[in-house]
Amino acid sequence: MPRDDMTSLIQKIARQARITFKSCAASPLGEASTEFLENQGKLGSLLSEITAADLKIAPRKVDGSSVSVAHSPPVTYMHICENDAFSMGVFLLKSGSSIPLHDHPGMNGMLKVLYGKVRISCFDKLEQPPDAATEAQLNPPPLPYQNQALRRSILRSIGEYSEGSGPCVLTPHKDNLHQIDAVDGPTAFLDILAPPYDPDDGRDCHYYKVLQPVSLPPEPQEIWLLEIPQPAEFWCGGEAYPGPKVTL
Ligand SMILES: [Fe+2]
Secondary structure (H helix, E strand, O other): OOHHHHOOHHHHHHHHHHHHHHHHHHOOOOOOOHHHHHHHHHHHHHHHHOOOHHHOOOOOOOOOOOHHHHOOOOEEEEEEEEOOOOEEEEEEEOOOOEEEEEOOOOOEEEEEEEEEEEEEEEEEEEOOOOOOHHHHHOOOOOOHHHHHHEEEEEEEEEEEEEOOOOOEEEOOOOOOEEEEEEEEEEEEEEEEEEOOOEHHHOEOOOEEEEOOOOOOOOOOEEEEEEEEOOOOOOOEEEEOOOOOOOOO
8 A cells, every 4th residue: 555545634534433433333322432432533633634635536616517417316425445333435416416314223424524515404313103193293194104104303403514614423313314415516525434334234224204394593393204215316326436545
């Protein structure tokens, strides 16, 4: 491995992510220890420094308007590395695109914008199942077959993040559901998930639709969600990662 790659900021981030999340692979829902929080803080500091240039990614100003672009994916992912403890890569969102509301079951996450701006809406899922009063709260009321897919949640925050912002953090219990919208043009962010998604280990990605109007600015607000299949307008393509090599 070239010396430059060994000392790159993204390699340091990978090393710190491995240290921070090594115990999450064994016990993803375990209580956050002091040691974990210390390591998470160090990882957050490193993430705050990373730029698109560090990853040799040229910020995209416009998306173009040719037919081929119109049929290309609204979101692409550059895989950087993955082991049992965490996965790391870059999501690139076209102008006006969104990653719909989704969850990260039993997982931690850290997201750092590299260029452009995103709006992130964060929800906590509540375990309490829908009760008889639910139908009265929803207009229109859910159809009978939808009752199984109703989820109660709390909308925690809606915030905008750009290159100068610190990382946005999610945990198994806090801000675990989010929707990410590109604001004012294309955008990209570095994403760490720990442990990685793994449907065979109970960590599949689920998508949700918000069933109630959301007021702004939000106080923490109870919101009913409906679990839905992956929305047709959202799909994620792959792109080669051009930055320094990372070894785990
Ligand atoms: Fe996510």
